[in-house]
Amino acid sequence: MNQDNDKPEAREVDPQVSAHYEKLADEKTPADLDQAVLREAARAVRADNRKGSFGAWFRPVAFMATVGLSLAIILDLSDTSILSPLADWSIDAAPPAPTLAPTETAVDAAQKNRAQSTVSEMKRQKRSVSAQSLTVDAPDISSDAFTTEVERAEQRAQEMEANSGPGLQSEPATAEQFTESQAAFATRPLSMMTPLVCSDEQKSDVDEWWECVETLRQSGLDEAADSELESLRETFPDFEPPE
Amino acid sequence: MGVTPEDSALMLRYKDGDVAAFETLYRRHNDSLYRYLLRLSLNRDTAEDVFQEVWGKIIKARHSYRPTAKFTTFLYRVAHNCFIDYVRRNNRHLVSSAMDPDCSPDPGDEPDIKAEKSIARERLDAALGTLPDEQRDVFLLHEEAGLSIDTIAQVTGVNRETAKSRLRYANRKLKTAMAEPAGQTQRTA
Numbered sequence: 001m002n003q004d005n006d007k008p009e010a011r012e013v014d015p016q017v018s019a020h021y022e023k024l025a026d027e028k029t030p031a032d033l034d035q036a037v038l039r040e041a042a043r044a045v046r047a048d049n050r051k052g053s054f055g056a057w058f059r060p061v062a063f064m065a066t067v068g069l070s071l072a073i074i075l076d077l078s079d080t081s082i083l084s085p086l087a088d089w090s091i092d093a094a095p096p097a098p099t100l101a102p103t104e105t106a107v108d109a110a111q112k113n114r115a116q117s118t119v120s121e122m123k124r125q126k127r128s129v130s131a132q133s134l135t136v137d138a139p140d141i142s143s144d145a146f147t148t149e150v151e152r153a154e155q156r157a158q159e160m161e162a163n164s165g166p167g168l169q170s171e172p173a174t175a176e177q178f179t180e181s182q183a184a185f186a187t188r189p190l191s192m193m194t195p196l197v198c199s200d201e202q203k204s205d206v207d208e209w210w211e212c213v214e215t216l217r218q219s220g221l222d223e224a225a226d227s228e229l230e231s232l233r234e235t236f237p238d239f240e241p242p243e
Numbered sequence: 244m245g246v247t248p249e250d251s252a253l254m255l256r257y258k259d260g261d262v263a264a265f266e267t268l269y270r271r272h273n274d275s276l277y278r279y280l281l282r283l284s285l286n287r288d289t290a291e292d293v294f295q296e297v298w299g300k301i302i303k304a305r306h307s308y309r310p311t312a313k314f315t316t317f318l319y320r321v322a323h324n325c326f327i328d329y330v331r332r333n334n335r336h337l338v339s340s341a342m343d344p345d346c347s348p349d350p351g352d353e354p355d356i357k358a359e360k361s362i363a364r365e366r367l368d369a370a371l372g373t374l375p376d377e378q379r380d381v382f383l384l385h386e387e388a389g390l391s392i393d394t395i396a397q398v399t400g401v402n403r404e405t406a407k408s409r410l411r412y413a414n415r416k417l418k419t420a421m422a423e424p425a426g427q428t429q430r431t432a
Contacts, residue, residue: 012392012411013385014418021386021417024364029277033291037273037298041257041265044302048260 196224206236250314258305269298272318279319279387282371283326283380293329297322319388320398323380370420374413381406382413 198212209232216225233239248256248264250271256264276297280290300321308317371379377399384395396406 012407012414014414017414017417017421018386020363020421021367024360024367025278025282025386027274027278027281029273029294030291033277033294034269034273036295037269037302038262038266040299041269041302042262044305045257045260045262 196221198228203231203235206232206239209236210239210241251310254305254308254314255310258308265302268314272315275387276318276322279383280322280326282368282383283376285368285372289329289333293322293326296329297325300325313394315388315390316394316398319384319390323384323398366420367417370417373420374416378409378413378416381409382417385410 196216198209198216202208202212209228213225213228213232216222216228229241248267250268253264253268257268277290277294280293280297281287284290284293297318301318304321371382374382380399381395384390384398385392390398392406392410393403395410396403399406401409
């Protein structure tokens with residue numbers, strides 16, 4: 001039974017006592033105690049295996065879930081970062097400039113506005129002067145038709161002035177203003193009607209572009225002129241306007 | 244003939260999930276450990292409780308087991324400490340009357356031999372009961388576990404000389420107790 005036989009122990013150990021003890025001490029572990037311990041040992045290993053098998057599939061699933069979630073977040077952030085295009089980038093350079101259709105020029109817009117004003121004015125005039133039969137025609141937006149219409153309106157206004165009563169006192173002022181502006185506008189030849197923006201051809205040359213800016217300013221279109229000048233300076237930073 | 248695996252190798256195999264390795268290891272040490280606790284506590288119920296507690300701790304410690312010392316040293320160190328903790332918890336004084344005289348499951352003995360053996364065992368247990376706890380502990384560690392003095396000192400937490408003197412005194416007293424009923428129960432080895 002002794003596993004270590006150290007010689008110095010011979011003095012401390014009596015062989016007869018050891019032999020006597022070895023002969024008498026022969027008890028065995030009770031069987032139920034053996035079974036209890038062995039069951040506990042097996043149970044512990046089964047518990048380890050359960051944890052191991054759980055981890056075996058749990059870790060890959062957790063990893064894939066993490067990767068999937070990260071991708072979803074990244075894709076979602078990418079979508080929100082793509083801003084929807086602004087309605088009209090060019091408007092930023094020229095704040096109060098009117099919104100124009102791509103193929104429509106400033107001339108057409110002005111003509112339209114003025115023609116509509118003419119129509120409404122004519123309608124008012126027709127209502128106030130019952131004797132007069134004013135023909136309210138939708139003005140033709142072509143330049144020639146507009147000029148003709150303006151002249152006609154002017155003529156009518158003059159006639160109304162001659163025939164008007166008190167009720168129409170206010171009319172001539174409005175009509176007069178309208179007449180003056182339209183007349184001033186109508187006297188200008190079509191070829192010199194100023195657009196609100198410079199053409200691409202003008203923008204290709206700095207000098208021509210500058211002339212366009214000057215034209216806009218002379219036409220009273222200061223805002224358009226400032227906008228074009230700013231664009232010119234961005235395109236040609238070294239440009240210095242002649243004094 | 245196959246090589247008998249060492250205790251530490253069996254414990255490491257159990258650590259890896261080999262329950263059969265644990266059973267082999269258990270069968271090697273269960274009886275000696277049981278006897279150690281039985282005669283240390285002089286109480287069967289105490290011995291069984293502590294016995295189960297010791298193996299439970301061995302099973303739980305399988306993941307952290309490192310073969311830095313002999314498995315026997317590890318086992319009896321755990322057993323020694325568990326017994327001390329048990330005594331402190333239960334505040335029980337060792338009683339020498341709770342030992343079952345007929346606990347030997349040796350079916351081969353004839354009735355008269357059984358009776359003689361039983362009487363001799365009773366006298367041995369009585370003699371062990373007269374020893375101080377520390378001397379009985381050292382004696383049983385030497386006889387049941389086969390530990391050296393140095394290892395006994397390590398297990399019991401005393402220096403080598405103290406362990407040596409305890410073992411010496413234990414043997415002397417047992418020899419005296421065995422010699423008292425002169426010629427009646429003493430048998431030659």
